[in-house]
Amino acid sequence: MRVGIVGAGVAGLAAAKTLQELGHEVTLFEGRHEVGGQVVTFPVGGTPLECFYHHLFTSDTVAIRYIHELGLGHHLRWIEPYNGHLVNGKRYPFVTPFDLLRFDAIPLASRIRLGLVALYLRRQADGLDKYENVTARGWMERAVGSRAFNAFWGPLLRGKFADHADDVGMVWLWNKIYLRFASRKGTGSKESLGYLEGSFRRYYTALAGLIEGRGGTIHLNTNAEQVSVEDGAATGLRAGGEFFPFDQVLMTTPNIITRRIAPDLPADYAAILDSVKYQWATCLVLTLNRPLTDMYWLSIADDLPFVACVEHTNFMRPEDYDGNHILYLSNYVSPGHPVLEMEADEVFEHYLEGLKVINPRFDPSWVREKWFFKDPGGQPVIGTNYSKSIPPFRTGVPGLYLANTTQVYPEDRGQNYSLRLGEEVAALMDRDAPSVAAAKGAWI
Ligand SMILES: Cc1cc2nc3c(=O)[nH]c(=O)nc-3n(C[C@H](O)[C@H](O)[C@H](O)COP(=O)(O)OP(=O)(O)OC[C@H]3O[C@@H](n4cnc5c(N)ncnc54)[C@H](O)[C@@H]3O)c2cc1C
Structure with missing residues (x-):
C-alpha cells in the first residue's frame, strides 16, 4: 500500500516505521519545519532543548526500546531528581515518601492519611474498572480529607485542567499515582526519571532518518489541507496545494485539526471527537x-x-x-x-x-x-467514563485512520504511548489492507 501520514510527531514516525516493516510505502506531511511534534526542540547554548520539558518514567518501556533500537542507549541517563511542592510560599521537598511526614502545611493526621491513600492506590492494578465513573476530586477529597486535598491534590488538578479540574476522572489520577510509584524501586526509595543527553531530538531525528533511509518521504513545512474521500472511501490527501493519491491515510493530529482536515467523517465519529476538550x-x-x-x-x-x-x-x-x-x-x-x-x-x-x-x-x-x-x-481533558470518548483508530471512512493523544487511556499522554499508538494503528492498517482495497472496488 501507499500510505499518507499527517503529522511527523512521534506517533506519525512510529506508524511510518512500522508500516515500512510490514512492507508498505509511506509519505509523511508535517506542517512545521522539522519533525518531533510536541517533543520539538530549540537550541540553548548550542544544545537542543525541548520547548516543553520532557523526561521518561521507568514504565515508559516502548520509548526506552526505541532509544536502544536506534543505538542511543548510551545517551539515556536515569536520575533521581530533587522534587518539591510549594505551599504558602514554602518549598517542601518530595523525594522519598518519608518527606510527606515533614509536610507541615497540613496536620500530621492529614499527612498520614495522604500517604496511606497513595500507598493504597499504588496497589490497585484494576483502577480502570473501579474508578471509571467517579471524579478525581470526589474520590480523593473523601479519601484524604479537605485539608490534604486543598494543599496537595486539588492544586495539581487545577493546575493541569483549570476550569475542568472538577470533571477529571479518578482513573486519570489513579493511573498517575500508580505509574509514578512504579518509577520507584521500593516504598522508601527515590523516583528515577530518564533523559536523553542532548535531548529527545536525538531519537526522533534518528527515527526520521531511518524512515527516509528506507525510502519513505517526509514533506516538512507542508500542511495537510484535506483528506480526499470518493465513493465513501479515503483516496488521498491535498497537502501544500497538491493532491497525493494514497491507498490509506493516517491522521495523527489533535481532534480539533482532524475535524478541519477530514470534513467527511461520519456524524457519530465526529461527535466523539467533538466531545473531548x-x-x-x-x-x-x-x-x-x-x-x-x-x-x-x-x-x-x-x-x-x-x-x-x-x-x-x-x-x-x-x-x-x-x-x-x-x-x-x-x-x-x-x-x-x-x-x-x-x-x-x-x-x-x-x-x-x-x-x-x-x-x-x-x-x-x-x-x-x-x-x-x-x-x-x-x-x-480526561473526564469520568472517558472510555466512551475514545475515538477508535478506524474513523468509519474505509482507508482513513486516526491515532492521537485522546486515545491514550488510562495512562496520561506521553511519548511512550504515542509511539505505542503509532505501532498499533500501523498493524491495524496492515490487517485492514485487503478489506479497504475491496471497499474501494480494487482488484487484489
Ligand atoms: C507541556 C508538555 C509536557 C510534556 N512532557 C512530557 C514528558 O515529560 N514525557 C513524555 O513522555 N511526554 C511528555 N509530553 C507528551 C508528549 O510530548 C506527547 O504525548 C507526544 O509528543 C505526542 O505525540 P503525537 O505524535 O501523538 O502528537 P504531536 O506531537 O502533537 O504530533 C502531531 C504532529 O502533527 C503536525 N500537524 C498538525 N496539523 C497538521 C497538518 N494539518 N498537516 C501536517 N502536519 C500537521 C504537528 O505539527 C505535529 O508535529 C508532554 C507534552 C506537553 C505538551
Missing part, C-alpha cells in the same frame, strides 16, 4: 545566570500564574548548555485565556511576582533569554 500547554522558558532553586520539579499549590517550575539544569548539567541555568514555567490553560495572546516579555512580567515567591532573592537581571511556547493540543 483540550487544555493548551504553555511554557515560558528562561535562561538564567544562576539557579533559581536546587529543585528539578516544583509543583505549585499557591495561587501563582503558573503551576510548575521545572529547573532543567537541576536535572542535567548547566555545562551542557554553555553554563545557562534553564527554567520552564509551565501552565495549562483553557482556550481564550489571556496568556495565549502574550509575548514572552509580557508573560515574564505577569510571572515575576510568582518567581519571587519561589525565591525572594530573584532579580530580573538574572535572566539572559526568554521564550514562550504554546500548543493547543497540549492536554486532553
